[in-house]
Each structure stands twice: as structure tokens, then as C-alpha cells.
Amino acid sequence: MIRQPQQQLFRFNGGVTPEYHKDQSTRVPIGVPPAPTELVIPLHQSIGGTPRPIVSVGERVLCGQRIGEADGDVSAAVHASTSGTVVAIEMRQLPHPSGLSSLCVVLQADGHNDWIACSAFDYEQATAQEIRDYLRDSGVVGLGGAVFPSHLKLNAGHQIGIDTLIINGAECEPYITCDDMLMRERATEIVRGVALMRRVLNAKAVCIGIEDNKPQAIAAMQTAVSESKEDFAVTTVPTRYPAGGAKQLIRVITGIEVPHGRRSVEYGVQCFNVATALAIYQAIALGRPLISRIVTVAGNVSNARNFEVLIGTLMKDIVALCDPLADTDRVIMGGPMMGVELASQDVPVVKATNCILLGSQKIFPPAPPEMPCIRCGECAIACPADLQPLELYWFARAKLFGKAQEYHLFDCIECGCCSYVCPSNIPLVDYYRFAKSEIWAREKEKALADEARERFEFRQFRDEREEHEKVARLAARAAAAAEAKAQSAADLAAASAGGDSGGDDATKALIAAALERARQQGGEIAPKNTGHVSAEQLAEIAQIESRRAEIREQAKPQLPPDS
Amino acid sequence: MLEAILVMSLGAVVLGAALGYAAVKFRVEGDPLVEKIDAILPQTQCGQCSYPGCKPYATAIARGEAEINQCPPGGEEGIRKLADLLGREFKPLSAEHGVEKPKAVAVIDEQTCIGCTLCIQACPVDAIVGAAKQMHTIIADQCTGCELCLPPCPVDCITMEVLHETVDTWKWKYPVFPLHPAQVQS
Amino acid sequence: MLRVLAALTPGIAAYAWFFGPGVLIQLGLASLTALLAEALMLKLRDRPIWRSVGDGSALVTAWLIALSFPSTGPWWLVVVATLAAILVAKHLYGGLGQNPFNPAMVGFALMIVAYPLMMSRWPGAGAAMDIGQAGALIFGSHSVDTVTMATPLDTLRTAMHGVETKLSVETFLQSRPDLHAAWKWIAAGYLAGGLWLLQQRIISWHMPTAFLVTLIALAGVSSAIDPSAFNGPLFELISGGAMLAAFFIVTDPVSGCTTPRGKLIFATGVALITWIIRHFGGYPDGIAFAVLLMNVAAPLIDMYTQPKVFGLKDDQGSRHD
Ligand code: SF4
Numbered sequence A: 001m002i003r004q005p006q007q008q009l010f011r012f013n014g015g016v017t018p019e020y021h022k023d024q025s026t027r028v029p030i031g032v033p034p035a036p037t038e039l040v041i042p043l044h045q046s047i048g049g050t051p052r053p054i055v056s057v058g059e060r061v062l063c064g065q066r067i068g069e070a071d072g073d074v075s076a077a078v079h080a081s082t083s084g085t086v087v088a089i090e091m092r093q094l095p096h097p098s099g100l101s102s103l104c105v106v107l108q109a110d111g112h113n114d115w116i117a118c119s120a121f122d123y124e125q126a127t128a129q130e131i132r133d134y135l136r137d138s139g140v141v142g143l144g145g146a147v148f149p150s151h152l153k154l155n156a157g158h159q160i161g162i163d164t165l166i167i168n169g170a171e172c173e174p175y176i177t178c179d180d181m182l183m184r185e186r187a188t189e190i191v192r193g194v195a196l197m198r199r200v201l202n203a204k205a206v207c208i209g210i211e212d213n214k215p216q217a218i219a220a221m222q223t224a225v226s227e228s229k230e231d232f233a234v235t236t237v238p239t240r241y242p243a244g245g246a247k248q249l250i251r252v253i254t255g256i257e258v259p260h261g262r263r264s265v266e267y268g269v270q271c272f273n274v275a276t277a278l279a280i281y282q283a284i285a286l287g288r289p290l291i292s293r294i295v296t297v298a299g300n301v302s303n304a305r306n307f308e309v310l311i312g313t314l315m316k317d318i319v320a321l322c323d324p325l326a327d328t329d330r331v332i333m334g335g336p337m338m339g340v341e342l343a344s345q346d347v348p349v350v351k352a353t354n355c356i357l358l359g360s361q362k363i364f365p366p367a368p369p370e371m372p373c374i375r376c377g378e379c380a381i382a383c384p385a386d387l388q389p390l391e392l393y394w395f396a397r398a399k400l401f402g403k404a405q406e407y408h409l410f411d412c413i414e415c416g417c418c419s420y421v422c423p424s425n426i427p428l429v430d431y432y433r434f435a436k437s438e439i440w441a442r443e444k445e446k447a448l449a450d451e452a453r454e455r456f457e458f459r460q461f462r463d464e465r466e467e468h469e470k471v472a473r474l475a476a477r478a479a480a481a482a483e484a485k486a487q488s489a490a491d492l493a494a495a496s497a498g499g500d501s502g503g504d505d506a507t508k509a510l511i512a513a514a515l516e517r518a519r520q521q522g523g524e525i526a527p528k529n530t531g532h533v534s535a536e537q538l539a540e541i542a543q544i545e546s547r548r549a550e551i552r553e554q555a556k557p558q559l560p561p562d563s
Numbered sequence B: 001m002l003e004a005i006l007v008m009s010l011g012a013v014v015l016g017a018a019l020g021y022a023a024v025k026f027r028v029e030g031d032p033l034v035e036k037i038d039a040i041l042p043q044t045q046c047g048q049c050s051y052p053g054c055k056p057y058a059t060a061i062a063r064g065e066a067e068i069n070q071c072p073p074g075g076e077e078g079i080r081k082l083a084d085l086l087g088r089e090f091k092p093l094s095a096e097h098g099v100e101k102p103k104a105v106a107v108i109d110e111q112t113c114i115g116c117t118l119c120i121q122a123c124p125v126d127a128i129v130g131a132a133k134q135m136h137t138i139i140a141d142q143c144t145g146c147e148l149c150l151p152p153c154p155v156d157c158i159t160m161e162v163l164h165e166t167v168d169t170w171k172w173k174y175p176v177f178p179l180h181p182a183q184v185q186s
Numbered sequence C: 001m002l003r004v005l006a007a008l009t010p011g012i013a014a015y016a017w018f019f020g021p022g023v024l025i026q027l028g029l030a031s032l033t034a035l036l037a038e039a040l041m042l043k044l045r046d047r048p049i050w051r052s053v054g055d056g057s058a059l060v061t062a063w064l065i066a067l068s069f070p071s072t073g074p075w076w077l078v079v080v081a082t083l084a085a086i087l088v089a090k091h092l093y094g095g096l097g098q099n100p101f102n103p104a105m106v107g108f109a110l111m112i113v114a115y116p117l118m119m120s121r122w123p124g125a126g127a128a129m130d131i132g133q134a135g136a137l138i139f140g141s142h143s144v145d146t147v148t149m150a151t152p153l154d155t156l157r158t159a160m161h162g163v164e165t166k167l168s169v170e171t172f173l174q175s176r177p178d179l180h181a182a183w184k185w186i187a188a189g190y191l192a193g194g195l196w197l198l199q200q201r202i203i204s205w206h207m208p209t210a211f212l213v214t215l216i217a218l219a220g221v222s223s224a225i226d227p228s229a230f231n232g233p234l235f236e237l238i239s240g241g242a243m244l245a246a247f248f249i250v251t252d253p254v255s256g257c258t259t260p261r262g263k264l265i266f267a268t269g270v271a272l273i274t275w276i277i278r279h280f281g282g283y284p285d286g287i288a289f290a291v292l293l294m295n296v297a298a299p300l301i302d303m304y305t306q307p308k309v310f311g312l313k314d315d316q317g318s319r320h321d
């Protein structure tokens, strides 16, 4: 089925039309910054588990070499973005609103940029699991900002097939133009990536949604599609923030609303960002893992533009290329609506960095102080998730988290529309973020407490059982002793009557019983409570154990006798 | 007169029957009080409340034998929740039972540990792995920070390490506006 | 809020044109009181004064009080009502945004319960008096008994008792086409201001529409059934500040409902209760009580009329459900 570009579109409720400022950074083509000398590559760059480092300090790595191995299925590998030497694996500050640090691989570039041997991945012959593992190990994640590991989404429809594959080129946030520029300059590769994805997903139709304020990108994509002879539809969607939200775009193109907590594939739709399509193309067709991305530098700079940045390049190096103005006082990762303010520019570019936005008092004047909510309902009109932000605000502010959840706090996509329209200048999203992280923390705490309770109760139960057993054992022993006594008395009598041989037997039996007991006790010395220890921990214990055995040998005379 | 009495009593009977029916039909199987209290307590099982564990303390509260402010790990928030649940007055944490501390986990210095198993016997939640004459280690995820393993250790090799905030445990802060001192509260 | 004040001016102009400048004096009195009271409370509550006073919310309350009070009432009437509105109904409940009741209506209800007679000292005769006369009336020291200026409308309103009253008001208005016309113009003034607010998207269409439609429907049906006992729709619309209520009073966002369906229910409820009080109650006008009663119900209505959130609407199903 070929979808015409003029297909029927749907609308989502709410939304706003802020000033876009996109032309700032679309005047010059995507640039390539000078090769950095030092790269700081955080291991944790996607949703899910933190990859384990698989290189060691001092090791020479090649460009594209895996340096962090995915931890479990919900995780994605990380790779060296250039060739060089690992100089440290240590805690470095992350581009995260907290300004906290996490484990990073620090790479000293050697300037040669030697690649690993790359070869195309024959996905046609591969099983679903192999494709999944391959993409996971290529580190492909959603580049729209959510950094959800792509292999999880690509696998989902493999057997069933899906109705529509949506490629998100809407890019609705002000200032950000990385997808726009990518579509203008690399449309052919994107289209090839989309074709790959379509085959993997077995999708009936493909729709590339682009907001109508990017005519050049639309034209480029249309040309690329027609050259490729694919039947993809390039759909122009009306410009309205947040049309680039995955759920909003799915709604606009297919009319389907995917509720919170459901996956779009359950509704026969899957949505990928254009940059992700390119990354998938590079991973599958060229065998190159994800080591760079397009980053927009905009805001308070005199030369805003896009760069293709190696993951791990420090933000300040990229910013310096754009001549930031003197009154810059803030750096935001992402756009003005959903971005997060960073503590410093001394952090690496990661897979989630779509934009480095510099702020000043002039372009983003500090919000006037928060006034009381007058319940004007503007926020409810603007909310694309059809929530009642004012009620959520009230509950989050009063820390009535249960109520906030009843009012669907977790359906909030943190798009910022409500804060944008609020006449009382209430930073509504800040309250929701606060409430959400508070609720998560509490749930985690609760789970831990429940687990502790269980373990405590089990322990009590075990203690009790052991107590019972001990009592029973003692009783049994006493009974046995009494019996033995009676027996030996009888034996004695018998012996006195008929010679010594019986007494010998009794002694033997007693010794045998004692040996048996000792053996049992010996058995009990086996490590307790080791069921839930991982293999590494066991290995570690064994290692330390041997080390300590020596120490114990030396220290033996002083030690109190063990039980 | 008679009619009035009849009508009223009829009404009373009907309504009473309806209420009774509703009480049976829509009965909510509530947690017994002890369970509810226990759900609020942090399950550290440290015994600082002077009961041998969270559940016994919960039972004592439910029976009215204990105050609600005896659990230091639960802290102020815990007391508030208990006060809410039980409709009692909030009280600050009672000093004789201890002070609220940041969450910490126990760490065994493996070089010093002699493998005496005393700490294993003390740990209420089986968070310590080891066996006689073998090195012991603590599973940080399962340690509740109760400190019960500290005193029994003959070589003092267990220390408490405060858990620091990481990117995973970091929380968005409550929006605060310095210009409005009056709004910060609430 | 300032635009709300602007939207009130056509109505005020018509009022002053037909009934003399008394209303202007009342407006001034109420505004002054409101601003002072607001500033005082903000100071006591340690809040930034200028910004909060500047939002005009206190002025809106004051103007609504002044406009719903008889323009020739004694000066202390509006002053006390405004004080009650700002001090008690607004700030004691936590200030702007926190008040569960519409402050202006609290002031009105308080005064009509406490001084029913005073509250019915409406200007009469349709003749514009000059500012001196109005001032004398407002600031004059006559007690209730010595009021000799009782207008025919006043007499009628104070004499209101159930059904009879309506009849007499009707007959009265018929006998006084000039008064009828005056109220029509004033209502038209409010209507114009209200429509402008709608166009400015300050208020949504839900409340005024629901309120007016309900009132018209009730009046239409009841007067068709028994024309002698009930007023016709037109009378309902122009009397007792129905227009003022429709666009400026029920639309108070703070104390009303916020969900779209909630707004419809809220305004319908206000209209219904107003009509019931007007016809079966002892007070000449029931808008204040109706608004207050619905204010109490607003949180509940809001809770039950939450719009369906994204993805949970009925009109679509999951493919693999
Ligand atoms: S941030 Fe949340 S509540 Fe606010 S408009 Fe967006 S989805 Fe709605």
C-alpha cells in the first residue's frame, strides 16, 4: 500500500507554537570539529543497565572498538570513538542535571583514527535474536533524546509484522536543527536505513513525518525516497510543539493514541528518529557502531551551527567553535522546552545530546517569580497529554503523590507546554519531575523494605525451625542415651552373665554414631547463605579466601579457636 | 401520629437493611492494623525501637503499648505517616531511641575478617555471606544498615559506609524560590 | 485581570448613564477598600505587595461587589462587603488561587443576610441624579427608617414575598418602560464586555453559554406553563445582573470548575439554583447563593469530570488487546 503524502492527518489536543529560532543554525552545513585529543566516554549512555568496561587502563583501542559491554538485554554497548589509549576508567561528571559523576572511559586519541575491521551485517540470514544482539553490540539507541536501545524496538515486530513504521523527522523543539540538517545532507543514507528497518520490522507502510517548517528537509527526503524507488510516504505535519513527541507524531499520522505504559507496537506502529535510521544503516550496512552524532550548538553564540561530534568530545570544545557570547551564563542540553540545565560545559557529548543550547539573561530571561495558580485552565488546554496540569501541580506541590498518580502524573511527557502558557509563571514541569522522581525513589525503597521484611521473616522462621530441630535432637539424644544406658545395663547384665563380646559391639556402635555425627557436622560447615551470590562474587571470595588462608597460618597461635 | 411512627420506623428498617446489605456486600478486606503499620516501618530490623524487629514494634504500636516516635531509621517522615495512619499527634523522634542518620551499608574489611560467623548470626536479613573460617562479605543491596553486625565482630572489621547519591538515585528537587520565603514551606 | 476590568466598563457606563453617578462613587469606594485591604493582608502575610496588588484581582472583586450592590446604598455597605470579601473570603483562605468561594459573592451574601433592607435601596425612577445627590444618599447619615428616597423598585423588592412579588415586578416593569429599557442597556453593556472577553480567550464559552441557556430554558418553560407565576426569559436575563453573573461572576476561575464538562455543570447548576431562589426563595436575587453553593461542589465536579487522558479515550482500541 502506498500512502500518498496528502493522506489524512489527525490532530492531538493542546500544544503550543513557541518561537522556533531554527534558522540560526541551518545556514551552514554540518561541520566536523577538529579531532579531540581526549575523549571521555561515559559507560551509561542509554536507558537500562550500565555497560561493563571491557578494556583496561593502558590498553590501545581502535576506533569503533567496543569498550563497554551491554549489561543484560535492556542496555546498549559503547564504543571507542577514535583510536588511542585508555588512560583512565574513572568517575567523571556527566551531562546530567544533577552534575553527578559516573564511570567513564577516558581515551587519549592518537590522531590516527584507525578503525576496527568493519563488515556489513547480513541481517537477511540472521535470526531475530542475532539482529537484536548485533544492534545492541553496535550501541544503537534512539537518537531523538530518549536513548532507548533500538534493538528492543526493532525486534518487537519481527514475527508479527507491523502496520506502519513512522520515521520521526518532526523535530519540534525550538533551536534544535540536527535532524533537519541530517535530512538535508544525508537523506539517501537515512532512506537506506529506513528500508533496512522496514525489512527487519516487516512493516506494511512507512511514513516519514516532517514538520512543515522544514521545506528543504522535506524536499531532500522526497528526492531520496523517489530515487530509492521505495514506497515511503514523506508526510508533512503541521508545525506545532510537541508534534515531534513519538506519541504525538503517531497520533498525527495514524490517528492512534498510544496510552501510557503501552508500547506502540501493540497498536501496529513503531516510531524511530531519522538519526536512528542513519545509525542503523551505518551499523548494518557498513558495520560501523554508533560513535558520533549530529549536535546543534545554538542560543547565545554568534555562529550557531551543527556538528558531527564524536561521542565523548567535551562540550566546551564544541561550544568554543561557535564563538559563544560573553554574557553566556547557562548551558542546556536539549531544547528550551524539555532540555535540562547542566552544571558545567566540562562534560562529554553523549548519545542523548541533540543540542547544546547556551543561555543568557537576554535570550532566556529568568522567569518572573512564581505566582499562585489562579486555576485559569490554560495549562489544561495546552497539555498534549490531556491532563489537568493544575491539579497535578497542586498535588505535587503538596506532596500528595498518591493523588497526583490518580490524576495520571505518569502520563505527563514533560513537554513543558503547561509551564510555557502558565500566566502565573509556575515552573509546572519542575514540580512534576520532582514528584515523579520522589515516587520512583519511594517505590524503590518500598521494594527494598519488602525484601528486607521477607528475608527477616524467613530468617526468623529458620531460627525457629533450627531451634525446634535442636530441641528434637537433644530430646532424641537424651532418649538414645537413656536407652543406651538401659541397653548397656542390660548388656552389662548379659555380659556378666555371658562374657565380654557384647560390650565391644556397643562401643563400636557408639564410635560409629559419633563419627557419623562428626561427618554431618563437617558437612554443615559448607558456606551458608551463598545461593544468591553471583559467579564473580564467588570467585572473588575464593581468591580472597586463599590469600587469607596464608595469613591465618601465620597468625594461628593468637587466634581464638573457631567454633 | 401512628402513621408518622410507622413511616419513620419503616424507613429506618429499610435503610438499616440497605446499610447492612452494603456492609456485607461491599466489604473491604482491610489489612489488619499491624500489617499497615509494618508497611510504614522501614524494615531495617535494627531493634533501636527496643523491640526485636519492625514487626514486633508494629504489633506494640497497634496494641497501644509503644509510642510512634521510636524508629530512628524511619525518621520524621515515618513518624508523620504513622501519625496519619493512626490519627495520633506527631511527635519528634524520641532521643533515647537514637537519631536519624543517612542511609548507610555495612562493609567488611576482608583483610581483617577472621571468618568467625558472628556477624552472620547477628544480621537480621541474611545480608552477609560466608562460613566459618571463610572470608565474609556483605551484599550491599540487601544490607538495611541496621548496624547489628558491628558489636559482635571480635576484630572490629565492619564499618558503616554512607550511601552517596549517584546518577541513578538522584532526585529532582522540590522547586524552591528564594524570593518567596513563605512559599517554601507547605 | 485588567482586561476583565476593561470588559466591565460598557456595563458600568450604561449603569451610570441611567442611574446616575452613584455607582461610580460605589466603585471608587470598593476599589479603595479592596486595594487597602489587599495590601494590608499581603503585608501581614509577608508577601510581595506590589506584584500581587498589581494583578488586579482585588479590583475585580471590588467592582463586582460595587456593581451588584444598590448604587444608592449607604457607603459602609460596599466597604464592609469588600472587606469581608478580601480579608475573609480571600486571604484567610490562603489568598489568590486558594479561596474556595467567590470573594465578591461572599461579600454580597453576607450583606444581604445582614442588611436585607439596605440591600434593596435601589436607585429608582430611572432619572439620573447628579453627583451631589448621589453623594448625599451614599454618605448621608439617614438610618433605614428615615430613608425617604425609597424607590418604587425598592418598595417592590423589599415587599417581595414569593410569587406575588414576581407578579408585581413584572407589572411594575411593564408600568415603567423606562426602567425596563435601562436594565436592558446595562445588560447589553455587560454582554458586550463579556463577548469581548470570550474573543480575547480570557474566559471560555462553556460557563456563560451554560448559564444563559439554562436560565432561558427554565424561564421559557416555566412562563409558558404558568405565565402569571413566572417571569419570561427576557426578564430573567435583564434583571438582577444575570448578564454580569454569566460573564463575570460564574467565570471566576479560582473558585469554579476547570474541566470543560465541569464548567458546563457548574454554570448550569448556578443558573438552576439562581432561578429556584428567585422564584421560591425569600431573597430577591439568588445568584450569590447559587454561586457559593456551586463553589462548594466545584472540586467534586472537577474530580468526576476529568477529561480522558491521551490514549485512554474510548474511540480507539489496541490492536493486540
Ligand atoms: S509537561 Fe506534562 S502536564 Fe505539562 S503540558 Fe506537557 S504533558 Fe501536560
Ligand code: SF4
Pocket: A372, A373, A374, A375, A376, A377, A378, A379, A380, A389, A390, A393, A418, A421, A422, A423, A424, A425, A426, A428
Ligand atoms: S496555567 Fe498556571 S495559573 Fe493557569 S491553571 Fe495552569 S497552573 Fe494554574
Ligand code: SF4
Pocket: B105, B106, B122, B123, B124, B125, B126, B127, B128, B138, B142, B143, B144, B145, B146, B147, B148, B149, B150
Ligand atoms: S550487614 Fe550488618 S548492617 Fe547490614 S543488615 Fe546485616 S547486620 Fe545490619
